[in-house]
Amino acid sequence: MKPWPALMLSVLAVSVSLGDSEAARILGVFQFNGRSHFIMFEALLKALAARGHQVYVLGHMPQKKPIPNYTDISVEGSLPAIVNNFTIDFALELAEDAKLLDFIFNTNLDICRIVLEHPKVQRLINGDDKFDLIITEIFGPDCFLGLSHRFNAPIISMISSVMLPWANDRIGNPDHPAYIPDYFLPYTQHMTFGQRLINTVATEVLKLGHYYFSELPMEKLSRQHFGPDVPPIAELKKKTSLILVNSHFSLNVPRPTVPALIEVGGIHIKEKGKLPEDLETFINEAKDGVIYFSLGSMVRAETLPKDKLEAFISVFSGIPQRVLWKIDPTIELPDNVMADKWYPQFEILSHPNVRVFISHGGLMGIQEAVHIGVPIVGIPLFADQEYNIMNCVLKGTAVMVPYDSITKEALSSALDTVLHDPSYRQKAQQLSRLFRDRPHKPLETAIFWTEYVIRHGGAPHLRSAALDLTWYQYLLLDIIAVVVLFLAFVLCTLYVISKRLITIYTANTSKKLKSN
Template sequence: MRCYAVFVLSVLVASVCIGDSKSARILGLFNFNGRSHFVMFEALLKGLAARGHQVHVVGHFPQKNPVPNYTDISVEGSIPAVFNNFTVPGAVEFGKYDNVLRFVFQTSVDMCEILMEHPKLQELLHSNETYDLIITELFAVDCLIGFSHRFKAPFISMTSSVMLPWGNDRVGNSDHPAYTSNFFLPYTHHMTIGQRIINTVFTEILKLGHYMFAELPWDKLSKKYYGQDIPPLSELKKRTSLILVNSHFSLTNPRPTVPGVVEVGGLHIQHGGKLPEDLKNFLDKATEGVIYFSLGSLIMGETLPEDKFEIFTAVFSQLPQRSCGRQTEMSVCRTSEPLGGYHNSKY
């Protein structure tokens, strides 16, 4: 099964160069409703569709305009939105280890249960569709890889960050804690003996926590949706044929990888697009460069406390570079003039 999936993906990649090839039927399954995650997945899915493959996508971000060969199975609105939904103080509180892990290990299971009850997912689950390849996200609980068992199709996974601690074992990838720092710790590959001990213990705790609080609870629920013959996640995830990771050794610490793990950092970067005219002019006139400040897609920039905002603007006003800061859907851009040289544009 794994070799077949790698063969299918090789054919897909080859079609980029050859042009004409037999198209494949591909099912993308993405249960988490994080826009910043889906940006990466969408780039691959739309790229495959552009090359003639039939792509069906279960997700929370349907295309606004029809895309040839790309079919949305939208579950938009089924789960509370996280995009642009956090205040700065709320994000600080959420960022604490216990809250993050509670979300990854427990809340994600609840979200999966809601998703599996969705009429469109139930319709797909009981359909007679056939697929050559399934693509899923490796993030929290792998609740949708049961579709690979249901459709008897190989699957690959994508992660929008560096490899997560519980992702390595499924393809036999090395994550030796003596020189591979944990994603959740602020260490580099140059660690002291104390940091290596902490890195080792924390990595094993995360793997155990993911198994006990994400995998086992979902195993109890999966039989309800996929049938009594569904294997446990610990078995299903080891059928992963390939993992595409949104990292690159030039930006993160070099990590050893097996052929089943491929770094594709920058996959989502588009070329040849046109900037809004006012933004283009703003950048063209930035002879000293531009600083772009953003709190990401989850946090509402306007909730940054006023005193903190004033600190940023005071510092930026003393720099020769022009600066832009994202506030919700609006980017606030500053020229090299002292405070007050701002204009708003929607980018």
Template sequence: MQYTTLLIVTLTSSCLSIVSGARIIAMFPYIGKSHFDVFEPFVKELAARGHQVVVLSHFPQKQPITNYTDISLVGSITTEARDRIDLGRISGTEILKTAVKEIRGIFESCDRMLSFQKVQDLFQSQETFDLIITETFLADCFLPLVHKFKAPHVAISSSIMFPWSNDRMGNPDNPSYIPTQGTYFSDKMSFIQRLINVIANTALKFIFSATESTVIAGYVRKHFGDDVPSPSDIARNTSLLLVNTHFSLNGPRPLVPGIVEVGGLHIRPPKKLPKDLEDYLNGAEHGVIYFSMGSMIRAETLPEDKRDAFLQAFSELPQRVLWKWEGDTLPGQPKNVKIAKWLPQFDILNHPNVRVFVGHGGLLGSIEAVYAGVPMVGIPMFGDQPTNIRAIVNCKMGVKIDYNEISKESVLKALRTLLDQPSYRENAKRMSKIYLDRPMSAMNTAIFWTEYIIRHRGAPHLRPAILDLAWYQYLLLDILAAFLVSIITIVFLIYVITKKLAKMFTLHHRKKSKQS
């Protein structure tokens, strides 16, 4: 028995040692802070577990961390950082224009970052790594480094899955019931909604593929030469995709083993609030409404009419309001409204006196609302925000206000609906229990599967055979063609034989008639 125990301990220790000192490089070139907020706890946890982690990003650590090395991209983008959005410029079609401008800026920033000396030094270096982690977003210009280092590749998404990610991982993506990112559809769609969803899904895949094969591939050839495979070919060899979703909120859908949901990866235990906030929340007899438009949208740029609509609505409510407001002053600020340039959102949402969260529908904020069990008023702008708010509405723990329809009346109606109807708070608490009911936390799940990829050297056994099929083979068009050819051949043979028999019968009949 002692020998058996010793053997188990030895095998376990040797298995753990395989991954305890892995060298990992994580590349997060997008400048949006909210994206890095998802990845930072993950790479820090990898470092805390003994891995040597090199992180390429725009957000170097202010204090040194054991096993954590920064390659800073600060200075690689010379234009003004596009991490804040001016609400004064968003109305009607301007929302679409802003989104298009943002996407164009992401692609253009690829060229500038690939020209950055630190990136060029990394590509020319003789460094070796056991694992490469990248963000899967709108631009894959850093994927040539995956090819260069010849290490297993783990992709991670800060949002719900993009349509093209399914193709890369060999995952089924049926638009008849799976809403496309950016649409405001549930998994139960009408005929028209399914039609729009199919068009949106196909269009997004086509546009991304066309852009990647021209613009991004051009940048790759410019900076890394012609011998590097295309980004799409490199991406199809991704070992694992970690997605910031959970079926309880985002809906059930089929996933291949190489795609793992880790919704709430950025969540950590709530911390004690600063005394002034604690006192403000504790003293709210009728509860508190928390209002924040996230880290990328500047609330102070709200047009005056929309700002006044919120202020007038808040002034008619008995609840206190805590508003993340970047300005020094708030014109017309009612007595029941407190402003601050920065607020510990997750800690606030977990205070028992918070009754409603008003936000733009970013995935991190939506997840935090679900985690804390707080009803939500969503004002989606672009990207995955409409899809996130649709999920909140589907769970019956929130309502939606269109940005262009913001008025005192619409704000009051939304807030009173959530405040006066207990079912919304009950549903939010129910959703919180479901969301948290997992065999492992999101962080432990992400760490387990990441180390699984290291232990099994890329885990090629997770790779579905569909990735080796041509598109016509996957759609069974070759089988259909074979059936059609067979049917046509059989019909043709029947026709020829019938015609021959008919001719023989006719000749025989004529010959017999002549003899008689």
């Protein structure tokens, strides 16, 4: 079945099961040009268009073929391309926390400036269009929150990763660092004292960092482009009606959530399409199975250092399995390896003859492997990739090879373990069942709650009262202070009374002794 008809059938099922909604005018605005991010947003936007809503999408990845009810406001070419354009060295630079945060805050602030100044965006801001809903991404600076004020429309935000530290406060969602690991740390929900200390400090520092290096600079840009009367970013972000986050408790850690936070991990996963004939033949004829190797949509595997590239080639040349490798096909490779710059990843992973997925740990690919039940050899490079792979390692579905540890021996050991220990596939299949077992598919859930917000005028009843509390009220510091003062008063009073009674008793006893 081709992807688009499959999507139509899925959306039709949603129509039947979730009821009809009046057609709305929806504006999706996405400043970042990362394909791995947009693939999540695109799934919802296409589905909403298929439901009859008029969907307008401001972004860098216009549709190649026209889709009914889906209109691109394309700013393609306004930013340097990042799809298939990261070298290993650049990816490893982003592995340093300071570099990654600089990219998320400062580089994305520059992206906001460029996109907001684009003529199409200026026409949108200053035009007479009306919209019933704005859909944005939470990543770095909130470039487009001013549009909610400009169009007087509610906002739904989407996060292509697990929950970001600076996203919880806008909907009053609990974020307890004692057992909820930070996005930037590869910790489990069971942390040692030292890890809890680091996790707590990191969570609060990142929130402050986002405020000072992202929110405050964005204030100036917001007033510049949306007018001097636009409310502060801090006020606008607390008007967020809903956050759709790319996580699920079966794969990520369970956490308390307010009604305005909806987990839709795997929303981008569709019905598998048909493999090209050459790939189908290559996989079918692999008597010992196939290994699929990809470092994601941005990183070019051919930029690996010579020693590490040769380690992979040496390992692949010595195994009976066939290998599909996303890499420049002009590189000289063993006969059992097929290479290309791009592969239909989900369709490949869905083939029953694929034995192992060698992955950098991007969340979308990890979710696809988990959904299908394919064991993983993980080689994290930057951002949340170590965290994503570690989740699978803890569940017994993956082996991790740190980048600095890549050698022929380490790779051979990891592949041998995952290929020949049946527990990895068994646990991968078990995790797959848990990941799939939901009342509705992730896309159906996202459609329902999106339309729910539209139907109920922004759904203000989902808003947590925590948003109206100051930080010290939220942490009950005022209550604790009153209780401590009250107890101190009681103890002081008892002390004074006791001391007075002892004094009186001592005085009376002394008088009696003298009288005797």
